Amino acid sequence: DMFELASEFNLEHIALAEAADVVAIAPATACIIAKLAVGISDDLLTCIVLATEAPVILAPAMHVNMFQNPITQDNLAKLKARGFTIVEPAYGRLVSGKVGLGRLAEVDKIIGTISQVLGRGEDLAGKRIVVTAGGTQEPIDPVRHIGNRSSGKMGYALAEAARDRGAEVKLITAPTSLPAPVGIEVSQIKTATQMKAAVAKAVAQADALIMAAAVTDYQPKSAAKAKIKKETPGLTLELIRTPDILTEVKGNFLKVGFAAESEDIVANAKLKLEKKQLDLIVAND
The missing domain is CATH 3.40.50.1950 (Flavin prenyltransferase-like)
Structure with a gap:
Protein backbone atom coordinates (compact mmCIF):
# COMPACT_ATOMS: atom_id res chain seq x y z
CA ASP A 1 0.00 0.00 0.00
CA GLY A 119 14.10 31.46 -8.54
CA ARG A 120 10.64 33.01 -8.60
CA GLY A 121 10.24 35.31 -5.64
CA GLU A 122 13.98 35.49 -4.91
CA ASP A 123 15.92 38.72 -4.23
CA LEU A 124 16.16 39.80 -7.89
CA ALA A 125 12.50 39.17 -8.72
CA GLY A 126 11.12 42.06 -10.77
CA LYS A 127 14.57 43.28 -11.82
CA ARG A 128 15.60 43.51 -15.47
CA ILE A 129 19.22 42.67 -16.16
CA VAL A 130 21.13 42.84 -19.44
CA VAL A 131 24.20 40.61 -19.75
CA THR A 132 26.68 40.49 -22.63
CA ALA A 133 28.85 37.49 -23.42
CA GLY A 134 31.34 36.03 -25.88
CA GLY A 135 33.97 37.63 -28.08
CA THR A 136 32.94 39.93 -30.90
CA GLN A 137 34.25 39.31 -34.41
CA GLU A 138 35.34 41.99 -36.89
CA PRO A 139 35.40 40.80 -40.52
CA ILE A 140 38.56 40.96 -42.62
CA ASP A 141 36.82 39.32 -45.57
CA PRO A 142 33.75 37.03 -45.89
CA VAL A 143 35.56 34.08 -44.23
CA ARG A 144 38.11 35.67 -41.86
CA HIS A 145 37.82 37.91 -38.85
CA ILE A 146 39.66 39.55 -35.98
CA GLY A 147 38.53 38.07 -32.69
CA ASN A 148 39.66 36.86 -29.29
CA ARG A 149 39.63 33.70 -27.19
CA SER A 150 36.53 34.44 -25.12
CA SER A 151 34.38 31.33 -24.60
CA GLY A 152 31.34 33.25 -23.34
CA LYS A 153 31.11 31.00 -20.26
CA MET A 154 31.37 33.87 -17.77
CA GLY A 155 28.54 35.86 -19.34
CA TYR A 156 26.29 32.82 -19.70
CA ALA A 157 26.92 31.80 -16.07
CA LEU A 158 26.09 35.30 -14.83
CA ALA A 159 22.91 35.39 -16.92
CA GLU A 160 21.80 32.04 -15.50
CA ALA A 161 22.67 33.10 -11.94
CA ALA A 162 20.54 36.24 -12.32
CA ARG A 163 17.69 34.15 -13.74
CA ASP A 164 17.95 31.73 -10.82
CA ARG A 165 17.51 34.66 -8.43
CA GLY A 166 14.31 35.76 -10.13
CA ALA A 167 15.51 38.42 -12.56
CA GLU A 168 14.20 38.93 -16.07
CA VAL A 169 17.36 38.51 -18.10
CA LYS A 170 18.31 39.50 -21.63
CA LEU A 171 21.54 37.97 -22.93
CA ILE A 172 23.35 39.64 -25.83
CA THR A 173 25.97 37.25 -27.09
CA ALA A 174 28.67 37.09 -29.71
CA PRO A 175 29.19 33.66 -31.35
CA THR A 176 29.90 30.84 -28.86
CA SER A 177 29.53 27.07 -28.78
CA LEU A 178 27.28 27.25 -25.71
CA PRO A 179 23.61 26.16 -25.75
CA ALA A 180 21.00 28.89 -25.28
CA PRO A 181 20.09 29.11 -21.58
CA VAL A 182 16.53 28.31 -20.53
CA GLY A 183 14.20 31.15 -19.62
CA ILE A 184 16.46 33.90 -20.96
CA GLU A 185 15.87 36.11 -23.99
CA VAL A 186 18.91 35.76 -26.23
CA SER A 187 20.09 38.14 -28.96
CA GLN A 188 22.86 36.99 -31.30
CA ILE A 189 25.34 39.53 -32.66
CA LYS A 190 28.81 39.37 -34.23
CA THR A 191 30.50 42.77 -34.32
CA ALA A 192 31.14 45.46 -31.72
CA THR A 193 28.89 47.87 -33.62
CA GLN A 194 26.05 45.34 -33.55
CA MET A 195 26.58 44.77 -29.84
CA LYS A 196 26.48 48.50 -29.14
CA ALA A 197 23.14 48.82 -30.94
CA ALA A 198 21.69 45.77 -29.16
CA VAL A 199 22.85 47.00 -25.74
CA ALA A 200 21.51 50.52 -26.31
CA LYS A 201 18.09 49.08 -27.14
CA ALA A 202 18.07 46.52 -24.31
CA VAL A 203 19.04 48.88 -21.46
CA ALA A 204 16.10 51.23 -22.08
CA GLN A 205 14.14 49.49 -19.30
CA ALA A 206 17.04 47.78 -17.50
CA ASP A 207 18.05 47.90 -13.86
CA ALA A 208 21.59 46.67 -14.55
CA LEU A 209 24.05 46.06 -17.39
CA ILE A 210 26.70 43.40 -16.85
CA MET A 211 29.23 43.83 -19.65
CA ALA A 212 30.98 40.43 -19.57
CA ALA A 213 31.58 40.26 -23.33
CA ALA A 214 35.11 40.54 -24.69
CA VAL A 215 34.59 43.30 -27.23
CA THR A 216 37.35 43.70 -29.80
CA ASP A 217 39.13 47.05 -29.46
CA TYR A 218 39.92 47.39 -33.17
CA GLN A 219 38.30 46.55 -36.48
CA PRO A 220 39.54 46.69 -40.08
CA LYS A 221 38.84 50.08 -41.62
CA SER A 222 37.26 48.24 -44.52
CA ALA A 223 36.54 44.55 -45.08
CA ALA A 224 37.25 42.87 -48.39
CA LYS A 225 34.06 41.94 -50.25
CA ALA A 226 35.62 38.73 -51.61
CA LYS A 227 37.89 36.18 -49.95
CA ILE A 228 41.50 37.33 -49.93
CA LYS A 229 43.51 34.71 -51.83
CA LYS A 230 46.59 33.24 -50.18
CA GLU A 231 48.54 33.97 -53.35
CA THR A 232 48.54 37.62 -52.26
CA PRO A 233 52.24 38.24 -51.46
CA GLY A 234 51.58 40.40 -48.41
CA LEU A 235 48.72 41.94 -46.52
CA THR A 236 48.48 45.11 -44.47
CA LEU A 237 45.38 45.83 -42.42
CA GLU A 238 44.49 49.35 -41.37
CA LEU A 239 42.64 49.16 -38.07
CA ILE A 240 40.33 51.68 -36.42
CA ARG A 241 38.86 51.75 -32.91
CA THR A 242 35.56 50.04 -32.23
CA PRO A 243 32.86 51.78 -30.17
CA ASP A 244 33.47 51.94 -26.41
CA ILE A 245 30.11 50.54 -25.39
CA LEU A 246 30.33 51.08 -21.63
CA THR A 247 31.41 54.69 -22.05
CA GLU A 248 28.85 55.55 -24.71
CA VAL A 249 25.74 53.77 -23.42
CA LYS A 250 23.63 56.05 -21.22
CA GLY A 251 20.89 55.42 -18.71
CA ASN A 252 19.94 55.19 -15.05
CA PHE A 253 21.06 51.64 -14.32
CA LEU A 254 23.86 49.79 -12.56
CA LYS A 255 26.94 49.34 -14.77
CA VAL A 256 29.26 46.40 -14.24
CA GLY A 257 32.44 46.13 -16.29
CA PHE A 258 35.22 43.58 -16.67
CA ALA A 259 38.96 44.13 -16.94
CA ALA A 260 41.16 41.39 -18.38
CA GLU A 261 44.73 42.43 -17.64
CA SER A 262 48.15 40.84 -18.05
CA GLU A 263 49.93 43.17 -15.58
CA ASP A 264 49.11 45.64 -12.80
CA ILE A 265 45.68 44.02 -12.59
CA VAL A 266 44.26 45.98 -9.66
CA ALA A 267 45.65 49.36 -10.71
CA ASN A 268 44.43 49.00 -14.30
CA ALA A 269 41.02 47.79 -13.16
CA LYS A 270 40.61 50.79 -10.83
CA LEU A 271 41.60 53.12 -13.67
CA LYS A 272 38.95 51.57 -15.93
CA LEU A 273 36.37 51.77 -13.14
CA GLU A 274 36.89 55.52 -12.81
CA LYS A 275 37.37 56.32 -16.49
CA LYS A 276 34.18 54.58 -17.59
CA GLN A 277 32.23 55.70 -14.49
CA LEU A 278 31.24 52.16 -13.56
CA ASP A 279 29.52 51.03 -10.38
CA LEU A 280 31.46 47.76 -10.19
CA ILE A 281 34.33 46.13 -12.03
CA VAL A 282 35.56 42.54 -12.13
CA ALA A 283 39.32 42.20 -12.62
CA ASN A 284 40.97 39.02 -13.86
CA ASP A 285 44.11 37.92 -15.65
Missing part, protein backbone atom coordinates in the same frame (compact mmCIF):
# COMPACT_ATOMS: atom_id res chain seq x y z
CA MET A 2 1.48 3.35 -1.03
CA PHE A 3 0.36 4.95 2.22
CA GLU A 4 2.28 2.46 4.36
CA LEU A 5 5.78 2.97 2.90
CA ALA A 6 8.41 3.58 5.58
CA SER A 7 10.10 6.94 5.21
CA GLU A 8 11.95 9.62 7.15
CA PHE A 9 9.01 11.86 6.29
CA ASN A 10 6.59 9.76 8.38
CA LEU A 11 4.85 9.13 5.11
CA GLU A 12 1.26 9.96 5.12
CA HIS A 13 0.69 10.51 1.42
CA ILE A 14 0.63 14.26 2.05
CA ALA A 15 4.08 14.44 3.63
CA LEU A 16 6.15 14.37 0.43
CA ALA A 17 3.85 16.95 -1.14
CA GLU A 18 4.40 19.32 1.77
CA ALA A 19 8.16 18.73 1.82
CA ALA A 20 8.71 19.60 -1.84
CA ASP A 21 10.04 22.95 -3.06
CA VAL A 22 9.24 21.89 -6.61
CA VAL A 23 7.77 18.75 -8.19
CA ALA A 24 9.37 17.78 -11.51
CA ILE A 25 8.08 14.83 -13.52
CA ALA A 26 10.54 13.71 -16.18
CA PRO A 27 9.51 11.91 -18.23
CA ALA A 28 5.82 12.77 -18.08
CA THR A 29 3.87 10.17 -20.05
CA ALA A 30 0.60 10.78 -21.87
CA CYS A 31 -1.11 8.77 -19.12
CA ILE A 32 0.27 10.89 -16.27
CA ILE A 33 -0.58 14.09 -18.15
CA ALA A 34 -4.16 12.89 -18.71
CA LYS A 35 -4.58 11.92 -15.05
CA LEU A 36 -3.30 15.26 -13.81
CA ALA A 37 -5.52 17.18 -16.23
CA VAL A 38 -8.67 15.66 -14.71
CA GLY A 39 -7.43 15.39 -11.13
CA ILE A 40 -7.13 11.62 -10.82
CA SER A 41 -4.99 10.65 -7.82
CA ASP A 42 -4.75 6.86 -7.77
CA ASP A 43 -1.03 6.42 -7.06
CA LEU A 44 1.73 8.08 -5.05
CA LEU A 45 2.85 10.46 -7.81
CA THR A 46 -0.59 11.79 -8.70
CA CYS A 47 -1.44 12.14 -5.00
CA ILE A 48 1.69 14.23 -4.46
CA VAL A 49 0.84 16.53 -7.36
CA LEU A 50 -2.75 16.97 -6.22
CA ALA A 51 -1.69 17.73 -2.66
CA THR A 52 1.37 19.92 -3.18
CA GLU A 53 1.44 23.69 -3.08
CA ALA A 54 4.84 23.69 -4.78
CA PRO A 55 5.21 24.50 -8.49
CA VAL A 56 4.94 21.48 -10.80
CA ILE A 57 7.10 20.94 -13.88
CA LEU A 58 6.29 18.37 -16.57
CA ALA A 59 8.72 17.14 -19.22
CA PRO A 60 6.56 15.18 -21.71
CA ALA A 61 8.09 12.21 -23.51
CA MET A 62 6.13 9.91 -25.81
CA HIS A 63 5.60 8.86 -29.42
CA VAL A 64 5.01 11.79 -31.75
CA ASN A 65 1.47 10.61 -32.59
CA MET A 66 0.56 10.53 -28.90
CA PHE A 67 2.11 13.94 -28.24
CA GLN A 68 0.37 15.59 -31.19
CA ASN A 69 -2.98 13.96 -30.44
CA PRO A 70 -5.54 16.72 -29.73
CA ILE A 71 -6.41 15.06 -26.42
CA THR A 72 -2.82 15.32 -25.17
CA GLN A 73 -2.54 18.89 -26.43
CA ASP A 74 -5.80 19.83 -24.70
CA ASN A 75 -4.58 18.25 -21.47
CA LEU A 76 -1.29 20.17 -21.64
CA ALA A 77 -3.18 23.40 -22.32
CA LYS A 78 -5.35 22.81 -19.23
CA LEU A 79 -2.31 22.18 -17.07
CA LYS A 80 -0.53 25.29 -18.39
CA ALA A 81 -3.62 27.35 -17.58
CA ARG A 82 -3.46 26.00 -14.02
CA GLY A 83 0.14 27.12 -13.60
CA PHE A 84 2.06 23.96 -14.49
CA THR A 85 5.36 24.55 -16.30
CA ILE A 86 5.89 22.43 -19.42
CA VAL A 87 9.38 21.61 -20.71
CA GLU A 88 8.69 21.05 -24.39
CA PRO A 89 9.96 17.75 -25.82
CA ALA A 90 12.77 17.58 -28.36
CA TYR A 91 12.63 16.55 -32.01
CA GLY A 92 14.57 13.42 -32.92
CA ARG A 93 14.59 9.64 -33.21
CA LEU A 94 12.06 7.98 -30.93
CA VAL A 95 12.03 4.51 -29.36
CA SER A 96 9.85 3.26 -32.22
CA GLY A 97 12.51 4.30 -34.72
CA LYS A 98 10.34 7.08 -36.10
CA VAL A 99 11.69 10.62 -36.17
CA GLY A 100 9.51 13.33 -34.70
CA LEU A 101 8.59 15.51 -31.73
CA GLY A 102 8.41 13.60 -28.47
CA ARG A 103 11.92 12.92 -27.18
CA LEU A 104 12.54 13.86 -23.57
CA ALA A 105 14.12 17.31 -23.39
CA GLU A 106 17.85 17.47 -22.70
CA VAL A 107 18.84 17.27 -19.03
CA ASP A 108 20.36 20.79 -19.11
CA LYS A 109 17.05 22.20 -20.31
CA ILE A 110 15.11 20.42 -17.57
CA ILE A 111 17.55 21.51 -14.86
CA GLY A 112 17.53 25.06 -16.21
CA THR A 113 13.74 25.14 -16.01
CA ILE A 114 13.81 23.85 -12.43
CA SER A 115 16.35 26.55 -11.50
CA GLN A 116 14.21 29.22 -13.15
CA VAL A 117 11.05 28.10 -11.35
CA LEU A 118 12.82 27.91 -7.98
Whole structure:
Protein backbone atom coordinates (compact mmCIF):
# COMPACT_ATOMS: atom_id res chain seq x y z
CA ASP A 1 0.00 0.00 0.00
CA MET A 2 1.48 3.35 -1.03
CA PHE A 3 0.36 4.95 2.22
CA GLU A 4 2.28 2.46 4.36
CA LEU A 5 5.78 2.97 2.90
CA ALA A 6 8.41 3.58 5.58
CA SER A 7 10.10 6.94 5.21
CA GLU A 8 11.95 9.62 7.15
CA PHE A 9 9.01 11.86 6.29
CA ASN A 10 6.59 9.76 8.38
CA LEU A 11 4.85 9.13 5.11
CA GLU A 12 1.26 9.96 5.12
CA HIS A 13 0.69 10.51 1.42
CA ILE A 14 0.63 14.26 2.05
CA ALA A 15 4.08 14.44 3.63
CA LEU A 16 6.15 14.37 0.43
CA ALA A 17 3.85 16.95 -1.14
CA GLU A 18 4.40 19.32 1.77
CA ALA A 19 8.16 18.73 1.82
CA ALA A 20 8.71 19.60 -1.84
CA ASP A 21 10.04 22.95 -3.06
CA VAL A 22 9.24 21.89 -6.61
CA VAL A 23 7.77 18.75 -8.19
CA ALA A 24 9.37 17.78 -11.51
CA ILE A 25 8.08 14.83 -13.52
CA ALA A 26 10.54 13.71 -16.18
CA PRO A 27 9.51 11.91 -18.23
CA ALA A 28 5.82 12.77 -18.08
CA THR A 29 3.87 10.17 -20.05
CA ALA A 30 0.60 10.78 -21.87
CA CYS A 31 -1.11 8.77 -19.12
CA ILE A 32 0.27 10.89 -16.27
CA ILE A 33 -0.58 14.09 -18.15
CA ALA A 34 -4.16 12.89 -18.71
CA LYS A 35 -4.58 11.92 -15.05
CA LEU A 36 -3.30 15.26 -13.81
CA ALA A 37 -5.52 17.18 -16.23
CA VAL A 38 -8.67 15.66 -14.71
CA GLY A 39 -7.43 15.39 -11.13
CA ILE A 40 -7.13 11.62 -10.82
CA SER A 41 -4.99 10.65 -7.82
CA ASP A 42 -4.75 6.86 -7.77
CA ASP A 43 -1.03 6.42 -7.06
CA LEU A 44 1.73 8.08 -5.05
CA LEU A 45 2.85 10.46 -7.81
CA THR A 46 -0.59 11.79 -8.70
CA CYS A 47 -1.44 12.14 -5.00
CA ILE A 48 1.69 14.23 -4.46
CA VAL A 49 0.84 16.53 -7.36
CA LEU A 50 -2.75 16.97 -6.22
CA ALA A 51 -1.69 17.73 -2.66
CA THR A 52 1.37 19.92 -3.18
CA GLU A 53 1.44 23.69 -3.08
CA ALA A 54 4.84 23.69 -4.78
CA PRO A 55 5.21 24.50 -8.49
CA VAL A 56 4.94 21.48 -10.80
CA ILE A 57 7.10 20.94 -13.88
CA LEU A 58 6.29 18.37 -16.57
CA ALA A 59 8.72 17.14 -19.22
CA PRO A 60 6.56 15.18 -21.71
CA ALA A 61 8.09 12.21 -23.51
CA MET A 62 6.13 9.91 -25.81
CA HIS A 63 5.60 8.86 -29.42
CA VAL A 64 5.01 11.79 -31.75
CA ASN A 65 1.47 10.61 -32.59
CA MET A 66 0.56 10.53 -28.90
CA PHE A 67 2.11 13.94 -28.24
CA GLN A 68 0.37 15.59 -31.19
CA ASN A 69 -2.98 13.96 -30.44
CA PRO A 70 -5.54 16.72 -29.73
CA ILE A 71 -6.41 15.06 -26.42
CA THR A 72 -2.82 15.32 -25.17
CA GLN A 73 -2.54 18.89 -26.43
CA ASP A 74 -5.80 19.83 -24.70
CA ASN A 75 -4.58 18.25 -21.47
CA LEU A 76 -1.29 20.17 -21.64
CA ALA A 77 -3.18 23.40 -22.32
CA LYS A 78 -5.35 22.81 -19.23
CA LEU A 79 -2.31 22.18 -17.07
CA LYS A 80 -0.53 25.29 -18.39
CA ALA A 81 -3.62 27.35 -17.58
CA ARG A 82 -3.46 26.00 -14.02
CA GLY A 83 0.14 27.12 -13.60
CA PHE A 84 2.06 23.96 -14.49
CA THR A 85 5.36 24.55 -16.30
CA ILE A 86 5.89 22.43 -19.42
CA VAL A 87 9.38 21.61 -20.71
CA GLU A 88 8.69 21.05 -24.39
CA PRO A 89 9.96 17.75 -25.82
CA ALA A 90 12.77 17.58 -28.36
CA TYR A 91 12.63 16.55 -32.01
CA GLY A 92 14.57 13.42 -32.92
CA ARG A 93 14.59 9.64 -33.21
CA LEU A 94 12.06 7.98 -30.93
CA VAL A 95 12.03 4.51 -29.36
CA SER A 96 9.85 3.26 -32.22
CA GLY A 97 12.51 4.30 -34.72
CA LYS A 98 10.34 7.08 -36.10
CA VAL A 99 11.69 10.62 -36.17
CA GLY A 100 9.51 13.33 -34.70
CA LEU A 101 8.59 15.51 -31.73
CA GLY A 102 8.41 13.60 -28.47
CA ARG A 103 11.92 12.92 -27.18
CA LEU A 104 12.54 13.86 -23.57
CA ALA A 105 14.12 17.31 -23.39
CA GLU A 106 17.85 17.47 -22.70
CA VAL A 107 18.84 17.27 -19.03
CA ASP A 108 20.36 20.79 -19.11
CA LYS A 109 17.05 22.20 -20.31
CA ILE A 110 15.11 20.42 -17.57
CA ILE A 111 17.55 21.51 -14.86
CA GLY A 112 17.53 25.06 -16.21
CA THR A 113 13.74 25.14 -16.01
CA ILE A 114 13.81 23.85 -12.43
CA SER A 115 16.35 26.55 -11.50
CA GLN A 116 14.21 29.22 -13.15
CA VAL A 117 11.05 28.10 -11.35
CA LEU A 118 12.82 27.91 -7.98
CA GLY A 119 14.10 31.46 -8.54
CA ARG A 120 10.64 33.01 -8.60
CA GLY A 121 10.24 35.31 -5.64
CA GLU A 122 13.98 35.49 -4.91
CA ASP A 123 15.92 38.72 -4.23
CA LEU A 124 16.16 39.80 -7.89
CA ALA A 125 12.50 39.17 -8.72
CA GLY A 126 11.12 42.06 -10.77
CA LYS A 127 14.57 43.28 -11.82
CA ARG A 128 15.60 43.51 -15.47
CA ILE A 129 19.22 42.67 -16.16
CA VAL A 130 21.13 42.84 -19.44
CA VAL A 131 24.20 40.61 -19.75
CA THR A 132 26.68 40.49 -22.63
CA ALA A 133 28.85 37.49 -23.42
CA GLY A 134 31.34 36.03 -25.88
CA GLY A 135 33.97 37.63 -28.08
CA THR A 136 32.94 39.93 -30.90
CA GLN A 137 34.25 39.31 -34.41
CA GLU A 138 35.34 41.99 -36.89
CA PRO A 139 35.40 40.80 -40.52
CA ILE A 140 38.56 40.96 -42.62
CA ASP A 141 36.82 39.32 -45.57
CA PRO A 142 33.75 37.03 -45.89
CA VAL A 143 35.56 34.08 -44.23
CA ARG A 144 38.11 35.67 -41.86
CA HIS A 145 37.82 37.91 -38.85
CA ILE A 146 39.66 39.55 -35.98
CA GLY A 147 38.53 38.07 -32.69
CA ASN A 148 39.66 36.86 -29.29
CA ARG A 149 39.63 33.70 -27.19
CA SER A 150 36.53 34.44 -25.12
CA SER A 151 34.38 31.33 -24.60
CA GLY A 152 31.34 33.25 -23.34
CA LYS A 153 31.11 31.00 -20.26
CA MET A 154 31.37 33.87 -17.77
CA GLY A 155 28.54 35.86 -19.34
CA TYR A 156 26.29 32.82 -19.70
CA ALA A 157 26.92 31.80 -16.07
CA LEU A 158 26.09 35.30 -14.83
CA ALA A 159 22.91 35.39 -16.92
CA GLU A 160 21.80 32.04 -15.50
CA ALA A 161 22.67 33.10 -11.94
CA ALA A 162 20.54 36.24 -12.32
CA ARG A 163 17.69 34.15 -13.74
CA ASP A 164 17.95 31.73 -10.82
CA ARG A 165 17.51 34.66 -8.43
CA GLY A 166 14.31 35.76 -10.13
CA ALA A 167 15.51 38.42 -12.56
CA GLU A 168 14.20 38.93 -16.07
CA VAL A 169 17.36 38.51 -18.10
CA LYS A 170 18.31 39.50 -21.63
CA LEU A 171 21.54 37.97 -22.93
CA ILE A 172 23.35 39.64 -25.83
CA THR A 173 25.97 37.25 -27.09
CA ALA A 174 28.67 37.09 -29.71
CA PRO A 175 29.19 33.66 -31.35
CA THR A 176 29.90 30.84 -28.86
CA SER A 177 29.53 27.07 -28.78
CA LEU A 178 27.28 27.25 -25.71
CA PRO A 179 23.61 26.16 -25.75
CA ALA A 180 21.00 28.89 -25.28
CA PRO A 181 20.09 29.11 -21.58
CA VAL A 182 16.53 28.31 -20.53
CA GLY A 183 14.20 31.15 -19.62
CA ILE A 184 16.46 33.90 -20.96
CA GLU A 185 15.87 36.11 -23.99
CA VAL A 186 18.91 35.76 -26.23
CA SER A 187 20.09 38.14 -28.96
CA GLN A 188 22.86 36.99 -31.30
CA ILE A 189 25.34 39.53 -32.66
CA LYS A 190 28.81 39.37 -34.23
CA THR A 191 30.50 42.77 -34.32
CA ALA A 192 31.14 45.46 -31.72
CA THR A 193 28.89 47.87 -33.62
CA GLN A 194 26.05 45.34 -33.55
CA MET A 195 26.58 44.77 -29.84
CA LYS A 196 26.48 48.50 -29.14
CA ALA A 197 23.14 48.82 -30.94
CA ALA A 198 21.69 45.77 -29.16
CA VAL A 199 22.85 47.00 -25.74
CA ALA A 200 21.51 50.52 -26.31
CA LYS A 201 18.09 49.08 -27.14
CA ALA A 202 18.07 46.52 -24.31
CA VAL A 203 19.04 48.88 -21.46
CA ALA A 204 16.10 51.23 -22.08
CA GLN A 205 14.14 49.49 -19.30
CA ALA A 206 17.04 47.78 -17.50
CA ASP A 207 18.05 47.90 -13.86
CA ALA A 208 21.59 46.67 -14.55
CA LEU A 209 24.05 46.06 -17.39
CA ILE A 210 26.70 43.40 -16.85
CA MET A 211 29.23 43.83 -19.65
CA ALA A 212 30.98 40.43 -19.57
CA ALA A 213 31.58 40.26 -23.33
CA ALA A 214 35.11 40.54 -24.69
CA VAL A 215 34.59 43.30 -27.23
CA THR A 216 37.35 43.70 -29.80
CA ASP A 217 39.13 47.05 -29.46
CA TYR A 218 39.92 47.39 -33.17
CA GLN A 219 38.30 46.55 -36.48
CA PRO A 220 39.54 46.69 -40.08
CA LYS A 221 38.84 50.08 -41.62
CA SER A 222 37.26 48.24 -44.52
CA ALA A 223 36.54 44.55 -45.08
CA ALA A 224 37.25 42.87 -48.39
CA LYS A 225 34.06 41.94 -50.25
CA ALA A 226 35.62 38.73 -51.61
CA LYS A 227 37.89 36.18 -49.95
CA ILE A 228 41.50 37.33 -49.93
CA LYS A 229 43.51 34.71 -51.83
CA LYS A 230 46.59 33.24 -50.18
CA GLU A 231 48.54 33.97 -53.35
CA THR A 232 48.54 37.62 -52.26
CA PRO A 233 52.24 38.24 -51.46
CA GLY A 234 51.58 40.40 -48.41
CA LEU A 235 48.72 41.94 -46.52
CA THR A 236 48.48 45.11 -44.47
CA LEU A 237 45.38 45.83 -42.42
CA GLU A 238 44.49 49.35 -41.37
CA LEU A 239 42.64 49.16 -38.07
CA ILE A 240 40.33 51.68 -36.42
CA ARG A 241 38.86 51.75 -32.91
CA THR A 242 35.56 50.04 -32.23
CA PRO A 243 32.86 51.78 -30.17
CA ASP A 244 33.47 51.94 -26.41
CA ILE A 245 30.11 50.54 -25.39
CA LEU A 246 30.33 51.08 -21.63
CA THR A 247 31.41 54.69 -22.05
CA GLU A 248 28.85 55.55 -24.71
CA VAL A 249 25.74 53.77 -23.42
CA LYS A 250 23.63 56.05 -21.22
CA GLY A 251 20.89 55.42 -18.71
CA ASN A 252 19.94 55.19 -15.05
CA PHE A 253 21.06 51.64 -14.32
CA LEU A 254 23.86 49.79 -12.56
CA LYS A 255 26.94 49.34 -14.77
CA VAL A 256 29.26 46.40 -14.24
CA GLY A 257 32.44 46.13 -16.29
CA PHE A 258 35.22 43.58 -16.67
CA ALA A 259 38.96 44.13 -16.94
CA ALA A 260 41.16 41.39 -18.38
CA GLU A 261 44.73 42.43 -17.64
CA SER A 262 48.15 40.84 -18.05
CA GLU A 263 49.93 43.17 -15.58
CA ASP A 264 49.11 45.64 -12.80
CA ILE A 265 45.68 44.02 -12.59
CA VAL A 266 44.26 45.98 -9.66
CA ALA A 267 45.65 49.36 -10.71
CA ASN A 268 44.43 49.00 -14.30
CA ALA A 269 41.02 47.79 -13.16
CA LYS A 270 40.61 50.79 -10.83
CA LEU A 271 41.60 53.12 -13.67
CA LYS A 272 38.95 51.57 -15.93
CA LEU A 273 36.37 51.77 -13.14
CA GLU A 274 36.89 55.52 -12.81
CA LYS A 275 37.37 56.32 -16.49
CA LYS A 276 34.18 54.58 -17.59
CA GLN A 277 32.23 55.70 -14.49
CA LEU A 278 31.24 52.16 -13.56
CA ASP A 279 29.52 51.03 -10.38
CA LEU A 280 31.46 47.76 -10.19
CA ILE A 281 34.33 46.13 -12.03
CA VAL A 282 35.56 42.54 -12.13
CA ALA A 283 39.32 42.20 -12.62
CA ASN A 284 40.97 39.02 -13.86
CA ASP A 285 44.11 37.92 -15.65
